[in-house]
Amino acid sequence: NAGVMQNPRHLVRRRGQEARLRCSPMKGHSHVYWYRQLPEEGLKFMVYLQKENIIDESGMPKERFSAEFPKEGPSILRIQQVVRGDSAAYFCASSRPGQGSMAEAFFGQGTRLTVV
Amino acid sequence: GEDVEQSLFLSVREGDSSVINCTYTDSSSTYLYWYKQEPGAGLQLLTYIFSNMDMKQDQRLTVLLNKKDKHLSLRIADTQTGDSAIYFCAESKAAGNNRKLIWGLGTSLAVNP
Numbered sequence: 001n002a003g004v005m006q007n008p009r010h011l012v013r014r015r016g017q018e019a020r021l022r023c024s025p026m027k028g029h030s031h032v033y034w035y036r037q038l039p040e041e042g043l044k045f046m047v048y049l050q051k052e053n054i055i056d057e058s059g060m061p062k063e064r065f066s067a068e069f070p071k072e073g074p075s076i077l078r079i080q081q082v083v084r085g086d087s088a089a090y091f092c093a094s095s096r097p098g099q100g101s102m103a104e105a106f107f108g109q110g111t112r113l114t115v116v
Numbered sequence: 117g118e119d120v121e122q123s124l125f126l127s128v129r130e131g132d133s134s135v136i137n138c139t140y141t142d143s144s145s146t147y148l149y150w151y152k153q154e155p156g157a158g159l160q161l162l163t164y165i166f167s168n169m170d171m172k173q174d175q176r177l178t179v180l181l182n183k184k185d186k187h188l189s190l191r192i193a194d195t196q197t198g199d200s201a202i203y204f205c206a207e208s209k210a211a212g213n214n215r216k217l218i219w220g221l222g223t224s225l226a227v228n229p
Contacts, residue, residue: 004158033215042120043159043204043219056213091159095215101147101164102208102215109158 002026004094004108005074012114019079019086021111025094031055032075033105034067037089046090049075050097082115089113122205122220129228134192136223138205141186145207146214148181150190153202153222162190162203192225200227 005024013019025032034046036059045059049069060067064082069075079086089112095105120140128134140148149164165172165179165188172179178191192199202224206217 031215035217042221043206043217045216045218048213048215056216058213059216093159100214102149102206102217103147103161103164105161105215107151107159107161 004029004092004106006090006092006108006111008111009109010112010114012116013082014116015083016081019082019113019115021077021079021090021092021113022074023077023092023094023108024074025092026106028096029094029106030097031095031099031105032069033093033095033102034075034077035091035093037091037110039088043091046077079113082113084115087113087115120205120207120218120220122203122223124221125224125226127226127228128195130195130197132195134190134195134199134225134227136190136192136203136205136225138188138190138220139186140188140205140207140218142207142209142218143183143186144209147208148179148188149204149206149208149217150177150179151204151206153204155201159204195225195227197227197229200225 047067048056064080089110091110093105093107150162151159176193180189202222205220208214
């Protein structure tokens with residue numbers, strides 16, 4: 001059973017381009033969480049998704065950022081018109097339905113986005 | 117407030133015990149977690165404690181929780197060079213989305229041979 005797979009591991013984008021980060025949850029997991037780790041800052045919650053449904057997007061920047069978790073395929077975090085301040089490590093985690101905490105969630109290795 | 121605070125650095129000798137401390141501000145927190153992050157790697161859950169517990173032990177790891185002082189600690193016995201990493205303390209809330217973790221900045225543990 002493969003773990004949470006994120007790709008790409010490293011992504012370089014020029015300012016103004018779009019970044020698409022993918023997260024394939026573990027088998028049987030239908031809940032996905034995205035966190036961002038900015039340099040010199042801690043990890044911050046971005047969004048919590050279930051398949052075809054956004055549960056909590058309170059941590060998502062109001063503009064340029066969107067996330068989806070379709071019925072089929074990976075969860076996608078999309079950043080439009082990237083700026084240097086978007087450079088960070090983006091971590092995805094997944095868990096099974098019906099579990100009451102993050103104790104049963106597993107994190108991926110992260111995607112390190114660099115905006116040049 | 118939503119602050120979780122940790123000291124940024126800790127250096128110990130191999131074989132000694134390491135104690136990493138964390139303070140949090142939200143008394144409604146339900147779960148408190150310790151994660152480990154090795155260089156360039158993902159986040160590995162080491163252990164967690166439910167807020168109605170005082171202590172949890174798992175092999176070389178001991179977690180102590182003082183709810184009155186909102187203080188959490190992680191003790192690593194017989195610290196090895198492989199324990200060198202960044203250790204994050206995180207909390208989740210009782211109300212609303214308890215998958216929304218509030219994280220400390222991390223304590224960088226250096227283990228010297």
